[in-house]
Amino acid sequence: MPPRTLGSGTSEPCQTWGPRSSRASSPQPNAAGWGPRWSGVSSTPRSRPAPSHRWSCSILTETGDTDARWVEGVTRWYLSEQDLRGHDEQTGWLHAVAHGADFFRACVRHPEVAPAPLLATLAARLIADTAYVLRDQEDDRVAYAMACVLTSSRLSAADATAWMTPVRAVLESATPGPLPPRVSNTPHTLRALHVLLDQPLLVNGESTSVPHANAVRRALLATLHSATPWMWALPPADHEPR
Numbered sequence: 001m002p003p004r005t006l007g008s009g010t011s012e013p014c015q016t017w018g019p020r021s022s023r024a025s026s027p028q029p030n031a032a033g034w035g036p037r038w039s040g041v042s043s044t045p046r047s048r049p050a051p052s053h054r055w056s057c058s059i060l061t062e063t064g065d066t067d068a069r070w071v072e073g074v075t076r077w078y079l080s081e082q083d084l085r086g087h088d089e090q091t092g093w094l095h096a097v098a099h100g101a102d103f104f105r106a107c108v109r110h111p112e113v114a115p116a117p118l119l120a121t122l123a124a125r126l127i128a129d130t131a132y133v134l135r136d137q138e139d140d141r142v143a144y145a146m147a148c149v150l151t152s153s154r155l156s157a158a159d160a161t162a163w164m165t166p167v168r169a170v171l172e173s174a175t176p177g178p179l180p181p182r183v184s185n186t187p188h189t190l191r192a193l194h195v196l197l198d199q200p201l202l203v204n205g206e207s208t209s210v211p212h213a214n215a216v217r218r219a220l221l222a223t224l225h226s227a228t229p230w231m232w233a234l235p236p237a238d239h240e241p242r
Contacts, residue, residue: 086136
């Protein structure tokens with residue numbers, strides 16, 4: 001299902017960094033990470049109500065008093081989060097992968113947040129070892145976040161494709177037999193990203209160009225080919241020496 005409203009399992013955070021929202025005050029990190037109020041982006045494992053990361057990420061992207069340190073805190077949480085369930089019948093929406101992706105998607109508009117590390121973080125989340133096969137459109141949300149980050153004019157062609165190097169290594173490391181969840185999750189996301197780059201990308205409802213779309217599409221095809229080399233033949237120029 002497409003993103004809908006803040007606070008739902010399919011929330012779409014604000015992508016505009018303007019005056020402070022009246023709905024929240026700017027959080028202040030403490031030495032332990034983000035403290036009890038912002039437990040959803042803590043840098044350490046914890047016991048917490050499941051929806052807390054959802055609420056925290058939504059508020060972080062709504063408020064206008066933006067601090068680039070938020071990215072570091074959310075990144076620590078995003079890459080260390082172990083509970084990747086989408087929807088739980090008793091708890092409701094957890095959706096850590098999707099909501100974290102929404103946060104990084106919004107961050108690209110902030111002038112103090114470098115876009116290349118956002119791509120690297122989203123890729124690292126995809127290829128991290130996990131027992132969960134993503135099933136609640138997390139792949140679409142991560143792909144959309146990646147596409148939005150790729151609209152940044154601050155990315156070079158090399159920056160726009162460098163994040164695929166570790167992704168390709170993981171896909172090429174797969175052995176015969178049942179696929180690990182990350183080797184299943186990652187191609188789904190990359191294929192969604194390829195589709196997005198082949199269409200007019202909507203950001204805040206407006207068609208937006210991706211500066212290095214052709215280079216990214218070529219790199220995506222080469223990366224996906226490493227997972228399914230029996231599906232199509234790459235042009236000779238796309239066969240890179242390893």
